Amino acid sequence: MSCLIHVAAAVIEDGCGAIFLARRPQDKHQGGLWEFPGGKVEPGESAEQALYRELHEEVGIEVLACEPLIQIPHHYPDKSVLLDVYRVTEFSGEAHGKEGQKTAWVSEADLGDYEFPAANKPILNAIRLPQRIFITPQAETLEACIENTLSACKRAPISWVMLRQKQLTLDEALSWRLALMQALDEGVEVTLNHPKSGAASSHLSRHLSSKELQATESNPDSSLLGASCHNLEEIETAVRIGCDYITLSPILPTNSHPGSPTLGFDAARQLIAQAPLPVYLLGGMSEEELPHALAIGAQGIAAISAWSE
Ligand SMILES: Nc1nc2c([nH]c(=O)n2[C@H]2C[C@H](O)[C@@H](COP(=O)(O)OP(=O)(O)OP(=O)(O)O)O2)c(=O)[nH]1
Numbered sequence: 001m002s003c004l005i006h007v008a009a010a011v012i013e014d015g016c017g018a019i020f021l022a023r024r025p026q027d028k029h030q031g032g033l034w035e036f037p038g039g040k041v042e043p044g045e046s047a048e049q050a051l052y053r054e055l056h057e058e059v060g061i062e063v064l065a066c067e068p069l070i071q072i073p074h075h076y077p078d079k080s081v082l083l084d085v086y087r088v089t090e091f092s093g094e095a096h097g098k099e100g101q102k103t104a105w106v107s108e109a110d111l112g113d114y115e116f117p118a119a120n121k122p123i124l125n126a127i128r129l130p131q132r133i134f135i136t137p138q139a140e141t142l143e144a145c146i147e148n149t150l151s152a153c154k155r156a157p158i159s160w161v162m163l164r165q166k167q168l169t170l171d172e173a174l175s176w177r178l179a180l181m182q183a184l185d186e187g188v189e190v191t192l193n194h195p196k197s198g199a200a201s202s203h204l205s206r207h208l209s210s211k212e213l214q215a216t217e218s219n220p221d222s223s224l225l226g227a228s229c230h231n232l233e234e235i236e237t238a239v240r241i242g243c244d245y246i247t248l249s250p251i252l253p254t255n256s257h258p259g260s261p262t263l264g265f266d267a268a269r270q271l272i273a274q275a276p277l278p279v280y281l282l283g284g285m286s287e288e289e290l291p292h293a294l295a296i297g298a299q300g301i302a303a304i305s306a307w308s309e
């Protein structure tokens with residue numbers, strides 16, 4: 001860990017859906033690529049202090065409010081960095097390229113048009129992914145599944161649903177997914193968690209069990225891919241095959257697996273620190289646990305019963 005260069009970087013938001021980017025000078029490491037402004041944490045500084053200083057020096061703003069977004073350890077051939085990324089939600093001053101660098105306010109949807117250093121892929125995922133994943137409880141019928149999901153969406157601002165109905169064939173699961181999408185508000189993502197999902201058409205958001213993860217060579221297309229992980233080895237596999245996010249479980253005891261060993265928040269925190277991708281805590285999670293999950297660096301929580309009656 002000691003050879004990692006600690007860097008504080010900022011996702012500066014204008015409150016209307018745009019994010020401020022700067023272009024790295026040609027002569028610097030990763031030169032010519034777009035970046036989230038920031039720089040190296042100096043000895044004696046906290047990451048947050050470095051963030052405030054760098055944003056004052058590089059883009060001429062004073063940070064008024066920020067929150068941790070994600071930490072990414074990344075190894076380039078020539079150096080290793082630990083990107084400590086914060087969301088800057090309030091600031092004073094007008095952001096501009098104080099050191100002559102090119103800058104742009106870019107809408108979240110257009111971030112994909114910009115070329116970033118390789119370490120930044122997880123930042124882009126952390127920006128676009130929500131804090132909650134609702135996993136559908138096993139349902140006898142499609143109608144019951146829709147009903148369960150709609151009622152969960154009424155209890156919390158859920159914009160991501162994982163359709164997990166292991167009793168269905170792949171074709172049935174695909175048609176349930178379409179029906180579910182039609183029943184939900186526009187913009188709610190439905191990810192398929194099914195043992196045969198690899199055989200479905202590409203461009204489908206999919207979630208792999210840890211067993212399927214072991215059998216997957218790489219992310220074959222650019223669609224959103226996630227995996228269930230329980231330990232560091234599985235996390236490393238998920239990163240290697242190009243997963244966009246993972247769930248980490250079991251965090252706390254659950255009714256569905258009484259007596260099973262759990263990770264707890266401390267082990268989860270240590271695993272998250274080593275995971276260069278957004279992590280959702282799973283197992284015994286509820287709205288009350290969400291702030292705790294965010295505080296240890298998780299992207300959010302995934303749950304079945306948290307938002308059910
Ligand atoms: N600020 C920033 N750095 C990034 C991003 N992605 C990424 O890989 N990096 C890497 C590139 C550099 O190796 C390192 C940041 O160092 P830096 O060159 O910005 O450091 P600095 O502002 O303190 O400038 P200096 O010491 O070179 O004068 O982190 C990103 O999005 N933002």
Ligand SMILES: [Mg+2]
Pocket residue numbers: 037038039040058
């Ligand atoms: Mg910099």
